[in-house]
Amino acid sequence: MRYPFKSQLSFKIIFTAFVLFYSCATYGQTDSTVKQLVPTPKPTSFTDKPMLIVVDAGHGGQDGSTRGLFSKEKDVALQVALLLGQTIEKEIPNSKVLYTRTEDVFIPLYERIDMANRVHADLFISIHCNSMPASMRGRTNVRGVETIVSGSGRLGQQDVAIRENASILLEKDYKDKYEGYNPNDPESFIIMSLMKNAYRRQSIKLATLIQQQYISNGRIDRGVKEQSLAVLAKAGMPAVLTEIGFISNPEEEEYINSEAGRQEIVHNITSAIMEYNKEMIVN
Numbered sequence: 001m002r003y004p005f006k007s008q009l010s011f012k013i014i015f016t017a018f019v020l021f022y023s024c025a026t027y028g029q030t031d032s033t034v035k036q037l038v039p040t041p042k043p044t045s046f047t048d049k050p051m052l053i054v055v056d057a058g059h060g061g062q063d064g065s066t067r068g069l070f071s072k073e074k075d076v077a078l079q080v081a082l083l084l085g086q087t088i089e090k091e092i093p094n095s096k097v098l099y100t101r102t103e104d105v106f107i108p109l110y111e112r113i114d115m116a117n118r119v120h121a122d123l124f125i126s127i128h129c130n131s132m133p134a135s136m137r138g139r140t141n142v143r144g145v146e147t148i149v150s151g152s153g154r155l156g157q158q159d160v161a162i163r164e165n166a167s168i169l170l171e172k173d174y175k176d177k178y179e180g181y182n183p184n185d186p187e188s189f190i191i192m193s194l195m196k197n198a199y200r201r202q203s204i205k206l207a208t209l210i211q212q213q214y215i216s217n218g219r220i221d222r223g224v225k226e227q228s229l230a231v232l233a234k235a236g237m238p239a240v241l242t243e244i245g246f247i248s249n250p251e252e253e254e255y256i257n258s259e260a261g262r263q264e265i266v267h268n269i270t271s272a273i274m275e276y277n278k279e280m281i282v283n
């Protein structure tokens with residue numbers, strides 16, 4: 001009876017060593033090395049098939065969120081999101097945009113990203129306005145733009161979404177393996193980790209390009225940030241949340257409510273998506 005026990009123990013040791021080896025071997029490697037190990041989930045280039053983008057207007061309905069002197073975040077976010085969708089479809093060939101909301105309604109955070117997962121979107125972009133707390137001194141002075149990607153603390157929640165979307169991203173015979181996905185299976189474990197990291201890298205890439213575009217129009221750069229946000233946590237695709245300005249700053253409130261300001265913001269985001277696509281095709 002001792003022999004099978006030994007064998008099981010040996011298996012566990014080999015399994016653990018294997019997983020550790022792969023985790024270490026792939027950590028910090030360049031994109032090209034990772035791509036040799038696994039088919040990296042790339043967003044669709046507009047040269048082969050249509051690109052589907054889900055645009056999410058933050059808040060809505062009873063959730064008005066922040067407000068400025070004369071406007072509410074939920075209304076600004078909706079107007080900018082609708083304009084962004086129109087601009088993307090006009091400027092990016094073969095692109096299609098779906099919205100999480102087109103009117104003033106409340107949609108739970110998880111439902112928003114579930115919509116994107118269900119339609120196997122290539123990108124998810126959430127539009128928000130920033131604000132300093134009312135009690136904060138210097139509240140009205142703070143300004144600038146920032147774009148957020150899901151923090152690594154939330155990576156575990158992406159597993160189901162990635163699994164559901166994986167079939168369209170990977171090779172034919174991979175589907176069978178994926179349906180029987182077992183988190184304890186070393187191969188599934190490694191591929192899942194790499195896919196999550198690939199989405200994270202792609203999200204950071206898009207967020208960086210959006211910030212660069214904002215800066216080119218003289219906006220104040222507050223950087224790309226990682227945060228544990230429920231709306232991004234389950235994304236089975238590259239996903240960003242962009243804060244288009246401080247509604248608590250009177251000058252920025254004017255800007256994000258003006259026609260010229262909105263046009264500039266949506267062109268910044270659209271140009272960033274186009275640049276992102278070009279880089280994904282090249283790489």
Ligand SMILES: [Zn+2]
Binds near residue numbers: 058059073128
């Ligand atoms: Zn918000």
